[in-house]
Amino acid sequence: MTMPQAVRRKGWSRKQKRLGIIVGLGVVLTLAAGLVLTALRDQIVFFYSPTEVVSRGVQPGQAIRLGGLVKEGSWQREGQANTFIVTDGATEIVAHYNGILPDLFREGQGVVAEGAVGADGSFDANNVLAKHDEKYVPREVVEALKAQGEWRPEAGNP
Amino acid sequence: MSIELGHFALILACAIALVSALGGLVFWRSGQRLAGVLAQSALLQFVLIAVAFLALVQAFATSDFSLALAANNSHSLKPLIFKISGVWGNHEGSLLLWILILVLFGALVAAFGRRLPADLFNLVQGTQSLLVAAFGGFTLFTSNPFARLVQPPLEGADLNPVLQDIGLAIHPPLLYAGYVGFSICFSFAIAALISGRIDQAWARWVRPWTMLSWTFLTLGIAMGSYWAYYELGWGGWWFWDPVENASFMPWLAGTALLHSALVMEKRNALKIWTVFLSIITFSLSLLGTFLVRSGILTSVHTFASDPTRGLVILTILAALIGGAFLLFALRASALRQGGLFAPISREGALILNNLFLATAVGAVLVGTLYPLLLDALTGTTISVGAPFFNLTFGALMAPLLLILPFGPLLPWKRADFVAAAQRLAGAAALAIFLTILVSSLGGLSISLAPLGLLLGFWVAFGSIAEVIERSRLGRVPFSESLRRLAGLPRSIWSTAIGHLGLGLTVLGIVSVTAWETENVTTLNPGERAELSGYTVSFEKFEQVPGPNYMADTGRFIVTAPSGGTTELDAERRTYVASGMPTTEAAIATYGLSQFYLQLGEPIDGTHVVRLWYKPYILLIWIGALIMAGAGILSLTDRRLRVGAPKRATKSVLEPAE
Numbered sequence: 157m158t159m160p161q162a163v164r165r166k167g168w169s170r171k172q173k174r175l176g177i178i179v180g181l182g183v184v185l186t187l188a189a190g191l192v193l194t195a196l197r198d199q200i201v202f203f204y205s206p207t208e209v210v211s212r213g214v215q216p217g218q219a220i221r222l223g224g225l226v227k228e229g230s231w232q233r234e235g236q237a238n239t240f241i242v243t244d245g246a247t248e249i250v251a252h253y254n255g256i257l258p259d260l261f262r263e264g265q266g267v268v269a270e271g272a273v274g275a276d277g278s279f280d281a282n283n284v285l286a287k288h289d290e291k292y293v294p295r296e297v298v299e300a301l302k303a304q305g306e307w308r309p310e311a312g313n314p
Numbered sequence: 315m316s317i318e319l320g321h322f323a324l325i326l327a328c329a330i331a332l333v334s335a336l337g338g339l340v341f342w343r344s345g346q347r348l349a350g351v352l353a354q355s356a357l358l359q360f361v362l363i364a365v366a367f368l369a370l371v372q373a374f375a376t377s378d379f380s381l382a383l384a385a386n387n388s389h390s391l392k393p394l395i396f397k398i399s400g401v402w403g404n405h406e407g408s409l410l411l412w413i414l415i416l417v418l419f420g421a422l423v424a425a426f427g428r429r430l431p432a433d434l435f436n437l438v439q440g441t442q443s444l445l446v447a448a449f450g451g452f453t454l455f456t457s458n459p460f461a462r463l464v465q466p467p468l469e470g471a472d473l474n475p476v477l478q479d480i481g482l483a484i485h486p487p488l489l490y491a492g493y494v495g496f497s498i499c500f501s502f503a504i505a506a507l508i509s510g511r512i513d514q515a516w517a518r519w520v521r522p523w524t525m526l527s528w529t530f531l532t533l534g535i536a537m538g539s540y541w542a543y544y545e546l547g548w549g550g551w552w553f554w555d556p557v558e559n560a561s562f563m564p565w566l567a568g569t570a571l572l573h574s575a576l577v578m579e580k581r582n583a584l585k586i587w588t589v590f591l592s593i594i595t596f597s598l599s600l601l602g603t604f605l606v607r608s609g610i611l612t613s614v615h616t617f618a619s620d621p622t623r624g625l626v627i628l629t630i631l632a633a634l635i636g637g638a639f640l641l642f643a644l645r646a647s648a649l650r651q652g653g654l655f656a657p658i659s660r661e662g663a664l665i666l667n668n669l670f671l672a673t674a675v676g677a678v679l680v681g682t683l684y685p686l687l688l689d690a691l692t693g694t695t696i697s698v699g700a701p702f703f704n705l706t707f708g709a710l711m712a713p714l715l716l717i718l719p720f721g722p723l724l725p726w727k728r729a730d731f732v733a734a735a736q737r738l739a740g741a742a743a744l745a746i747f748l749t750i751l752v753s754s755l756g757g758l759s760i761s762l763a764p765l766g767l768l769l770g771f772w773v774a775f776g777s778i779a780e781v782i783e784r785s786r787l788g789r790v791p792f793s794e795s796l797r798r799l800a801g802l803p804r805s806i807w808s809t810a811i812g813h814l815g816l817g818l819t820v821l822g823i824v825s826v827t828a829w830e831t832e833n834v835t836t837l838n839p840g841e842r843a844e845l846s847g848y849t850v851s852f853e854k855f856e857q858v859p860g861p862n863y864m865a866d867t868g869r870f871i872v873t874a875p876s877g878g879t880t881e882l883d884a885e886r887r888t889y890v891a892s893g894m895p896t897t898e899a900a901i902a903t904y905g906l907s908q909f910y911l912q913l914g915e916p917i918d919g920t921h922v923v924r925l926w927y928k929p930y931i932l933l934i935w936i937g938a939l940i941m942a943g944a945g946i947l948s949l950t951d952r953r954l955r956v957g958a959p960k961r962a963t964k965s966v967l968e969p970a971e
Binding site: 176177180181184185188191192195196199200201202203221255256 | 657665669670673676677680681684685694695696697698699701702705706709710834836914922
């Protein structure tokens with residue numbers, strides 16, 4: 157093993173070293189905190205029920221997750237262009253999705269769509285989520301339905 | 315009858331643990347005689363919990379549905395292996411498995427730790443027993459796995475079909491062995507704080523336990539990731555799901571602990587920080603286990619949704635973690651610091667490692683808990699998804715990977731950065747060359763891909779640079795090089811191999827992220843689809859009955875660009891008892907790359923088929939396996955087996971290596 161040849165004798169004093177380490181730690185932690193806060197501001201996605209989309213005045217173009225039930229009889233398909241209505245019992249929003257919907261997408265069942273509200277007030281989804289367990293409804297959807305008094309687990313809903 | 319025996323054994327184990335905890339923590343000064351008693355108690359706890367656990371296994375294996383747990387979670391048609399793994403595929407059973415591993419580690423310390431100073435041994439066993447008593451009590455009073463049914467049903471309600479997989483037999487035991495193994499580090503930390511004595515011998519004891527747990531956790535997480543990849547049918551291997559984060563945070567903290575314990579063992583520095591990390595790591599393990607189990611998060615891992623249980627869990631956690639930190643706040647100043655060093659030194663590099671890893675834990679923790687807190691406090695529901703974690707975690711890992719190869723090359727105490735950089739010049743040149751080569755050949759889809767590739771190659775080559783240099787490969791005859799390699803200490807090998815594994819994992823992640831291709835299409839039998847030069851032909855579609863499910867099976871033939879063909883079956887299963895569907899993806903492996911095919915639901919008579927080509931994805935898990943292998947190699951080090959637990963008399967200044 158080779159020893160480093162020139163270890164500088166006149167290095168920092170002990171105080172300076174300690175100060176250097178503390179400053180270094182501070183810089184990294186500050187950067188990390190800044191990073192986390194920026195990411196939290198820009199990368200988090202709010203989850204809204206159709207009622208909340210209307211009541212909170214969600215801006216067109218803002219990325220959100222829309223959750224609720226797919227309204228019975230509302231699903232229309234033309235090739236891969238899908239249109240369906242997301243409802244929480246009180247408010248309905250028309251959603252568009254281009255692509256193949258997940259397996260467990262069903263009318264009358266819970267759905268979470270990622271995307272943004274368009275200029276005409278309908279929802280453009282770029283991703284539709286469904287889980288593989290038929291009993292499973294996203295917790296957010298359950299909460300949204302409970303808030304609207306539409307949660308009826310005894311009726312096999314959803 | 316055996317059920318009642320198991321129940322009784324669990325109660326007895328808890329009672330013994332409670333007595334041990336009181337004895338160990340209050341009368342820890344009593345010396346060897348108490349140590350002998352506590353050691354026997356630890357072994358006895360293990361035997362009793364093993365009896366309790368085997369009673370459950372027997373009830374599940376024989377489909378005894380008079381046991382409520384078996385009736386709710388098992389089915390007589392299940393294959394035997396899934397009946398047995400189903401024991402921990404539910405809240406109560408998984409708690410008992412958790413406790414079984416806890417007492418196993420306690421018994422291991424009792425068996426191998428007899429040369430520990432008696433004070434330390436008593437405190438460690440006392441703390442360990444306290445944990446057994448707390449979680450055993452929780453199990454008995456809120457989640458009794460031994461409850462009987464007055465009117466047993468004829469058939470069980472079956473296990474969640476997603477869990478009916480060989481993965482359930484492997485993933486939870488490995489993961490728990492990792493989680494719970496950190497309890498030993500926690501107990502050692504508590505012992506150090508109470509006794510006020512901590513030295514290099516302490517670190518020499520803690521490090522192998524950390525290494526063992528870390529190895530299990532690495533394997534458990536890798537196994538869980540691969541299981542999710544092939545079973546869930548989404549083709550993804552990591553989702554930054556809160557449940558995954560819950561296991562990843564202890565891993566990150568445990569990795570930091572491994573490195574800081576190294577500094578403490580060699581240089582007697584970073585004492586307070588190492589104790590702090592020991593507490594943090596196990597606290598994150600506890601948080602992980604019970605965040606997942608409490609029903610706060612919805613996922614396939616969630617079994618309990620009884621809110622009273624969640625509250626009790628939180629109370630136990632608050633008491634244990636809060637107590638530990640209170641003790642830390644009161645006693646940490648009593649631990650004397652030692653071992654001075656310059657900023658540029660191996661200690662300095664390891665501190666940077668710890669800084670970045672600890673900050674990464676913080677970032678992941680914020681991303682995981684922030685939505686829960688916001689929901690609880692304001693009722694606003696948000697999702698903090700992959701973009702958040704990719705940005706923050708990625709930004710923190712990049713500098714860590716950049717400095718990683720320097721660490722092992724820097725001597726202790728003070729070092730010459732330029733000298734280390736010179737020794738890495740070859741690795742850097744090779745990494746840059748390969749990155750440019752791959753980038754120009756592969757075509758870029760994400761701008762960060764070359765940077766990721768560069769880091770991956772850099773870590774992989776940089777970590778074996780020292781080994782190659784020490785072998786003097788090319789400068790001395792080849793046989794001489796081999797002889798030199800064989801003579802290298804295992805610690806150098808395990809460091810190099812562990813870091814190499816990390817580099818390979820990074821390369822796999824970058825490759826899949828940047829060059830994965832996907833094709834979602836509709837196919838009928840007889841039709842073909844193409845993706846990245848691979849041709850898939852849909853041969854036939856048929857219904858095949860399984861032991862406890864009906865399967866819609868699609869037979870596909872994949873033709874590789876080289877001309878070789880592979881037959882694949884992709885299934886959609888519907889389980890008889892629960893009516894729940896699952897998908898079984900079909901995967902063809904070509905070298906380190908995989909072709910992934912999932913059969914979707916029939917729509918209007920045609921079938922949705924999802925195809926993915928995943929270049930070099932296997933590197934992700936192979937890298938993890940290599941990391942775990944390095945952990946095992948490090949555990950076989952001679953230093954650990956021979957004469958290790960000797961208390962350092964006076965802190966003698968060691969000369970720099």
